[in-house]
């Protein structure tokens with residue numbers, strides 16, 4: 272597990288972006304970056320209330336810390352308008368006020384996000400209310416409550432991790448040939464023979480996982496990006512695109528050594544589990560209900576917007592461009608949408624060429640439809656990122672203010688696409 276950074280007692284949080292060096296499975300060491308360590312960052316536990324953060328940048332280029340999944344005003348969002356210069360410190364004084372959720376944080380410098388996240392500048396956040404015992408959910412960090420960051424990385428024949436996107440990689444997003452879990456190659460989890468909670472984050476630049484267990488054991492989905500479901504949903508496969516999180520419960524009673532796999536058609540192993548009967552299983556019953564409350568906004572008057580995620584072959588040939596939203600590549604100085612504070616909007620998202628994972632800052636949304644049909648089960652809860660193979664309709668209330676100098680972003684979470692211009696920004700006032 273990543274180290275824990277528990278902010279609940281102090282209401283304070285200190286992160287330092289630093290360069291590192293890491294060798295994977297005994298291969299040659301490569302230059303990496305992380306928060307407070309060589310690669311990735313600590314798992315931050317927070318509760319509702321004031322949180323005084325401090326982020327130091329010891330790199331020789333600007334980084335930022337975007338709190339993906341935290342409901343915060345534009346001035347604390349940590350997006351491309353809030354770069355932390357080399358040697359500088361950013362001190363957002365935030366007020367956390369939201370339902371419990373698994374969120375994450377990562378750097379978000381325009382045109383540098385893909386390379387910087389790939390190098391390791393990301394970590395997980397748990398927003399908790401301390402009531403998981405009442406919910407009957409496993410909550411012992413690293414024992415029956417596992418945080419798993421899934422990232423594919425490319426290793427060359429000498430075992431060196433590389434990031435050297437070609438034209439094709441920029442087009443499809445950069446994918447790897449090995450899967451790291453929490454920054455480790457070849458790791459495994461030893462779990463008790465009971466119910467175990469997996470908090471999964473797809474922290475990959477571009478790869479979408481279609482997760483399942485090799486012995487077909489069911490996954491019980493309890494939370495999506497923005498919080499708990501009203502009741503667990505049984506799934507035999509779970510799709511997770513870049514930026515998305517899911518919390519699932521797995522029943523390991525009866526032992527065994529199941530492997531979490533991806534892609535039923537051309538399957539590969541993601542993460543192996545082993546059970547240990549010596550470990551005490553604290554939770555042995557699956558909860559039947561949870562306390563997630565979903566809103567569907569059906570009665571709210573809503574403005575409708577069209578969002579086309581554009582990728583043009585022509586533009587690609589003309590010099591690597593062609594990535595845009597509604598025909599316009601991202602421009603730091605252009606506000607794309609002006610949203611009224613507290614209003615509800617329906618956005619109709621359309622992908623071109625490939626399936627794009629669509630993310631909006633500062634809101635949690637519901638998916639109303641996917642290609643004209645009801646959403647997939649894993650998209651029925653609160654979301655902030657959703658894969659759009661075709662079309663999707665989402666609805667959200669915009670409760671976080673954001674001025675013209677610190678607008679909120681919406682973009683494709685394939686980081687190469689985002690950096691190439693598939694991003695827009697909006698104010699909320």
Ligand code: C2O
Pocket residue numbers: 337339377379514630632680682684
């Ligand atoms: Cu996870 Cu705008 O990003």
Ligand code: CU
Pocket residue numbers: 337338339340630631632633
């Ligand atoms: Cu975000």
Ligand code: CU
Pocket residue numbers: 626627628683684685688689693
């Ligand atoms: Cu995309």
